[in-house]
Amino acid sequence: MPLELLKYGLRRGHKPFHDIPPTPDxxxxxxxxxxxxxxxxxxxxxxxxxxxxxxxxxxxxxxxxxxxxxxxxxxxVRSNYLTIPSIEFYREGVSLFENMSHELGFNVMFSQRGQLTLAHSDGAMRSFRLRAEMGKHAGTRIEVVDARGVQKICPHVNMDFGGQHEVLGGLWHADGGTARxxxxxxxxxxxxxxxxxxxxxxxxxxxxxxxxxxxxxxxxxxxxxxxxxxxxxxxxxxxxxxxxxxxxxxIRCFPLQAMVTQPLKPFLDILLSSSDLHTYLVQSSRGEIVIGGGTDPYQLASTRSTLPQKEALATGALQLMPFLHNVKLLRQWAGITDITPxxxxxxxxxxxxxxxxxxxxxxxxxxxxxxxxxxxxxxxxxxxxxxxxxxxxxxxxxxxxxxxxxxxxxxxx
Amino acid sequence: MKIMTCPVNGPRNISEFQWLGPVHDTAEATDADLLNRLFFAPNPMGVLREWWRHTPSNTVFIAERDLTTDEILRSYLKGSDADRTASPA
Structure with a gap:
């Protein structure tokens, strides 16, 4: 590969190429x-x-x-689901991402950095234990960690000990990742x-x-x-x-909204989410913090955005990482999800x-x-x-x- | 901020309301009807009649909302005159 790159660089008469041909008849x-x-x-x-x-x-x-x-x-990109058919299906999905850049000869920037889901309630911890056992049974890398484990994996998280949203533990899914x-x-x-x-x-x-x-x-x-x-x-x-x-x-349509902040220096090297706060954070390769969450609370077939949903996302993000309080939002958007029962x-x-x-x-x-x-x-x-x-x-x-x-x-x- | 008109309390902030889902015909007769009722909810690119609740006063009512524009067209209590003249869901 490096030699080919060198040969390509030294070659004369570079022809421009299009990744995707124009739409034919x-x-x-x-x-x-x-x-x-x-x-x-x-x-x-x-x-x-x-x-x-x-x-x-x-x-x-x-x-x-x-x-x-x-x-x-x-x-x-993750496979931390609950039922065996889902875990097996998404496990194959993750494995395809692991080899996708090679398969396609196209850099999809897959970064298998692991996903940490936080629990702020006993109910969430219980469901994590079940998901971890199901995941292990189906051969994925997944485990429940306690509060100390959370701090070790992601030292930036606001543990909020004694507070309203105290972090009790988390679900650590080492197979999780992100791609472009x-x-x-x-x-x-x-x-x-x-x-x-x-x-x-x-x-x-x-x-x-x-x-x-x-x-x-x-x-x-x-x-x-x-x-x-x-x-x-x-x-x-x-x-x-x-x-x-x-x-x-x-199928019912619900909008799903997300947003990104201005670019920051790399500090978040995992995918972080919270099942109780309905918020997740990931730092993109450009340094932006991508903030996402649950769908809108009511059915709609429009990609309009709403302030309450954006406020809820920001509230969750600030609970997890209060030091983001003066970071500006750069973009926000919505898409239509097709939700099954x-x-x-x-x-x-x-x-x-x-x-x-x-x-x-x-x-x-x-x-x-x-x-x-x-x-x-x-x-x-x-x-x-x-x-x-x-x-x-x-x-x-x-x-x-x-x-x-x-x-x-x-x-x- | 989006405003929803509660038939009892008047125009209020949408954050005071809870969406309870589409109004269904409750008279299921066959298995197919039941299946339909459970899983095949209406998803129109147009007006949907749906149940809403004003949470502070626990007022449950029906609103007609356009699912493409998110415009709330009207709202009324079950059994009111407006409800009786409304087209079936």
């Missing part, structure tokens, strides 16, 4: 049409083209590449495009042609295309898109034979970008849902086989 038909040009859709396109030999693929993106929830999440969200999406997009996948930006799906139990065509604002298989990975619009195909999903995603088959779902990512599936893409690609290519995805099927609701991850997602991580 739509073909009349594709073997696979992927709805949604975010991380998940692009990853699926990459795995289809790289490992399954399916290159006649179109990725349709309503706006610009990775501009939805891929750009709005807070880039936490744009790089993940662009890495997958670049390699998928090299393999022949067509990425269509500014291409909005407006409807479907359904005949019997199959989707035959996808209608867009740029024309109608024939589709062999359709994969839906549309983030906050999943409910709406599925409705166009005549599928009702158990059990806070687990919906992946796999739909009532239509050739229409596949990758939806319900709730408080966001950045951590699952690789694994969802890989496993959904396998699903589409083989027309069979792999075992690791079976527990996430849409029909789990009618079987009352829910995967309750409320405690490990929305507020609890």
């Amino acid at each position: 739509l073909r009349r038909s594709y073997d696979v049409v992927i709805i949604g040009g975010g991380g998940h859709g692009l990853a699926a396109a990459y795995y289809l083209s790289r490992y399954h030999g399916i290159t006649n693929v179109a990725v349709l993106e309503k706006g610009y590449l990775a501009g939805g929830n891929t750009a709005r999440n807070t880039t936490t 969200h744009d790089a993940v999406a662009w890495g997958y997009a670049k390699r998928a495009a090299e393999n022949g996948v067509q990425i269509h930006q500014r291409t909005e799906v407006t409807g479907f042609g359904v005949s019997g139990d199959r989707v035959t065509e996808v209608r867009t604002n740029r024309g109608t295309i024939q589709a062999g298989q359709v994969l839906q990975a549309a983030g906050g619009m999943n409910g709406r898109i599925a409705e166009m195909a005549g599928i009702r999903l158990p 059990d806070f687990s995603p919906i992946m796999g088959a739909s009532p239509l034979q050739n229409y596949w779902l990758d939806a319900g990512w709730g408080t966001w599936g950045f951590k699952a970008t690789g694994v969802a893409g890989k496993r959904m690609a396998e699903t589409v290519a083989t027309a069979r849902v792999p075992d690791i995805l079976r527990p996430f099927a849409l029909d789990r609701f009618s079987r009352f086989e829910l995967l309750n991850e409320m405690g490990a997602t929305a507020a609890g991580h």
Whole structure:
């Protein structure tokens, strides 16, 4: 690698290159049409083209590449869930991140720095013990630490001994990490495009042609295309898109807000969160403190921001690190989450034979970008849902086989 | 600050209210209805009728809110004239 870099640097006549080719004209038909040009859709396109030999693929993106929830999440990669199917699935997701830069030849800046979740109540400690045991059983690195352990891992935390939010202990998840969200999406997009996948930006799906139990065509604002298989990975619009195909999903939209501070010198070398304060902090590679939390308290399909939610995030952040009190906020934003009743995603088959779902990512599936893409690609290519995805099927609701991850997602991580 | 009108206490700060979720038809008959009621909550790109509670006075009422604009269109008590004329959820 260093030698190649040197050779490249000394070479004459450098040609400019584009990571992503400009949007081409739509073909009349594709073997696979992927709805949604975010991380998940692009990853699926990459795995289809790289490992399954399916290159006649179109990725349709309503706006610009990775501009939805891929750009709005807070880039936490972790596998500290509660149920075995979830832990196994996200464990594979973390392992894909560990090798992603090599796989893609694209630096996704994965930093496996560990995640520490604080408990300020006995209830939180109890749930941590359960999550730690489940995680150990499923082979992830996770343990409960006491207050002294918290101080050792993160000396900056305000322990608030004797106060209202005294830190009782924490859940230390050494596998946790963070990566650069744009790089993940662009890495997958670049390699998928090299393999022949067509990425269509500014291409909005407006409807479907359904005949019997199959989707035959996808209608867009740029024309109608024939589709062999359709994969839906549309983030906050999943409910709406599925409705166009005549599928009702158990999804409700809630906004999720986050914000970043001005850049500071590096001091926070872990991902820090609090399950009781509904706040988490991570320092980005630019030095900004990214502050995130739970969703808005009521259902909404808009990315507007609110002062109360921002105040709640700031309150939590200042409780954990009071020395941030004079740090200025730089940016704030919101995205639309598609929340399922059990806070687990919906992946796999739909009532239509050739229409596949990758939806319900709730408080966001950045951590699952690789694994969802890989496993959904396998699903589409083989027309069979792999075992690791079976527990996430849409029909789990009618079987009352829910995967309750409320405690490990929305507020609890 | 966002304002919600409580049918009993008048316009109040939204932080005084708790969102309780969409108004459902409570007369479930079949298993499918029950499944629907439990898991398939309405998620329209438009107006939703939903239960809210004014927490200091414990007033539970219905509000109609546009889920795309977050505009609260009207609010009324269950069983009031406004409720009887409202379209079903």
